[in-house]
Amino acid sequence: MTDPEDRDDDARLLVRLALGDKAALAVAFDRFAPTVTRYAWAIAPSRMDVEELVQDTLLTLWQKAAAIELPTESLLPWLLVVCRNHARNLRRRQARAESDSLPDDLEAPPAAEEAREHLRWVRAEIDALPTLDRRICELCLLEGRSYSEAATILGLSVGAVTKRVSRSRTRLKKAVMHDEH
Template identity: 80%
Template sequence: MTDSEDTDDDHALLTRLAIGDRAALAAAFDRFAPTLTRYAWAVAPSRMDVEELVQDTLLTLWQKAASIELPTGSLLPWLLVVCRNHSRNLLRRQLRTQGDPLPDDLAAPPQEEDARERLRWVRDEIDALAPLDRRICELCLLEGHSYSEAAALLGLSAGAVTKRVSRSRARLKKAVMHDEH
């Protein structure tokens, strides 16, 4: 599947969600829950919180489908922003429940901001990859596809995807070693 087919699928999925198609919600869950779960683990302290964030994010998708606009054509960035916003709300609720004062700036939980800063070089390195290598990293690392699934989506052999991921990892490792010295 190409990028344009992915965005066509996202638009079609969104249209089906907007008319209340429950099968579309199930399809959205199957497609996006693994990525949302990985992201939620980065911003939530417990398994229960992770599950709540994924459910809340998909519920928001269901409720707002008719009004969602996709400037990039892809639904995943919108879902990740919604998940992040739900994580902030969850943190606020937890702090209030514990009687702790809210931080002055709750724009991003401190652990999220620290993680984002520590991984900035990873995003920069992935952005610097050739377009095909960057897409393979997105499919395998961000969207959770297996190498064989990514290969099928891109019309490549699993061996080619494996080699490209290996090269990309070596590049990232080299960047880490250079950054540490």
């Protein structure tokens, strides 16, 4: 793991990207691709779609770097919004292609709507977690931080973070199983 002092902050990285620095693109990929990939898995149905979303998101970063204004110190929220927008566009293209290939008397199943509703339900369950557990989920799942980083930020041991994540997963899994039956 790199020392935070050795890493460019996101604003400086953005300037380098805007200047066409390909090494900055590699840094951005190394820094953000794991988190964007995890996020894409939450909103895309297949590995191929996830890969496409990650590539499109980072390509958009490369192409629009000069016009991006960061409202916070982090580039990650902007990337996640871009990823979500690419996912919406992908779903629209897929729905159009699917509806074009179906006979007129058949309609596509509402799988995307069901998945969206299920994701809303999971988010509600995460929101219902105790404050500390919810914050751990935010750090590890949404921001892509390691258990070790989350432990340092929250002043906990790695074991405590691991145990809380495990407990939260078990709670969510039970809630999902209860909802499905």
